[in-house]
Amino acid sequence: MNPQELSLPLTTDRLILRAYRESDAEALLPIYSREDVARFLLCDPWTAEESRTEISKRIPKTGLDTESRALSLVIETKDGLDDIEGSVIIGDLGIWLNGESTDKAEIGWVLNPAAGGHGFASEAATAMLNVAFDHYGLHRVVAQMDARNTASAKLATRIGMHQEAHLRQDWWTKGEWSDTLIFGMLGSDRQVA
Numbered sequence: 001m002n003p004q005e006l007s008l009p010l011t012t013d014r015l016i017l018r019a020y021r022e023s024d025a026e027a028l029l030p031i032y033s034r035e036d037v038a039r040f041l042l043c044d045p046w047t048a049e050e051s052r053t054e055i056s057k058r059i060p061k062t063g064l065d066t067e068s069r070a071l072s073l074v075i076e077t078k079d080g081l082d083d084i085e086g087s088v089i090i091g092d093l094g095i096w097l098n099g100e101s102t103d104k105a106e107i108g109w110v111l112n113p114a115a116g117g118h119g120f121a122s123e124a125a126t127a128m129l130n131v132a133f134d135h136y137g138l139h140r141v142v143a144q145m146d147a148r149n150t151a152s153a154k155l156a157t158r159i160g161m162h163q164e165a166h167l168r169q170d171w172w173t174k175g176e177w178s179d180t181l182i183f184g185m186l187g188s189d190r191q192v193a
Contacts, residue, residue, distance in 0.1 A: 016077075033045045
C-alpha cells in the first residue's frame with residue numbers, strides 16, 4: 001500500500017466524495033429508510049436512531065491503511081440535483097479489505113433512486129476504484145450483491161467489473177434464501193484514458 005495518506009475529499013466532474021460527518025445521519029436517513037433501498041441490503045430500513053448509530057460507525061473509516069481497514073465516503077453533488085440548487089447528498093460508498101490480505105478489497109454502494117439515470121453512481125464508483133488501484137495499489141476488488149438487485153449488477157458491469165459467479169440460494173436474509181452475484185476487477189482490467 002502507498003504509505004502516503006489519502007487526500008480527501010475526492011472530486012470528480014460533478015461529485016464530491018468526502019468523509020462522514022455526524023450531520024450526515026439526517027441527510028442519509030431518507031435514503032436508507034426507504035423500503036426499496038433496504039430490500040437488497042443486509043439491514044432493514046433505518047430509523048433515526050439507527051441512522052445516527054450507523055454513521056458513527058462509518059466516521060472512523062478513513063482509509064485502508066488505518067486501523068479500520070476501510071474507507072467510507074458520502075457522495076455529494078457539486079451543483080444540486082434537477083430542481084434542487086446547491087450540493088445534495090445522494091448516497092454513499094465504501095471499500096474495505098477482505099480478511100488479512102492488503103491486496104484484495106470489496107466495494108459497495110447505496111444511492112438514492114431519485115438520483116438514478118444521471119451517471120452519478122458510475123462516476124462515484126469509478127473514482128473509488130481509481131483510489132483502490134492507484135493509491136492503495138490493490139490487486140483485486142470485488143462487489144457482492146443480491147442477484148435481484150439488477151441496478152447494482154448493471155452498475156458493476158458499466159464500470160468494468162466482470163461477473164465471476166452466481167451463487168444460488170447461498171444467503172439467508174430477511175426470511176428467505178437469496179442468490180448472490182459476485183463481480184470482480186483486477187487493476188489490469190481498467191481502461192486508462
